[in-house]
Amino acid sequence: MPTRTAAEQRAEARRAYDAYLADCPARQLLDRLSDKWVTLVLNALADGPRRYAELSRKVAGVSQKMLTQTLRGLERDGLVTRTVTPCVPVRVDYALTPLGASLLPVVAAVKAWADGHMGEVAAARAAYDAF
């Protein structure tokens, strides 16, 4: 019997989809933005450089693991810089790059839509759930 059935077809479609994603810049950005803490860190850095401990406080509720992981990701993507000042104790500052700063308006656009329409969404949810 042929093992190549619906399962195989789906797997193939999935590979095609993954390849498509790899080539889709918008999707990559969305994946970054969808990381739970990225936008919060971006906003925390919006008005100037911040130290690690400052971010830890400003972005309330974030674990060390997630903060570090998020910062590393942003640094890798060229959105933030990490500056180590070798004094005692060590001092590390994070700041937005111009590229990172250029992303802020996009986040603001999302925020603007949200502020303008999330009321309708909330109402729709309430109506949906009531029924």
Next chain:
Amino acid sequence: MPTRTAAEQRAEARRAYDAYLADCPARQLLDRLSDKWVTLVLNALADGPRRYAELSRKVAGVSQKMLTQTLRGLERDGLVTRTVTPCVPVRVDYALTPLGASLLPVVAAVKAWADGHMGEVAAARAAYDAF
């Protein structure tokens, strides 16, 4: 000894954070957009209503479970409508609501930034990984 230590403090901060998120429309929207398939489905519906099976094909690689789950979520949020035509076999059409359509420009803004800057991001990544 007091069991109320760093752990408790963190937990409290986390509750505060969660409460903050519950009140933050932008964050809620971001959570929606971050759902892996939401934007793809939104785009698939951008130029007109589509049937379930059509979406299944247009959004390559999606499983039935995820497609249904995504559509239910969008319907709940008032972003898409679900219209059942009770013939044999059943026919179900999905379409964007005006609210859902109004979200398209936002997605487009994200896409625009991505198209304009993802090259730099990719370069930054390459540089970071090479080192």
Next chain:
DNA sequence: CCGTATCCAAAAGGATACTG
């Protein structure tokens, strides 16, 4: 044709402890 229900594997993410 359009789903729902169940199971299960993989990944995300938090708590804790430890280091330079």
Next chain:
DNA sequence: CAGTATCCTTTTGGATACGG
């Protein structure tokens, strides 16, 4: 201060089978 390493729970999401 600024992390790293480990463990472990929770969530996510695909595969499969079945129902209206």
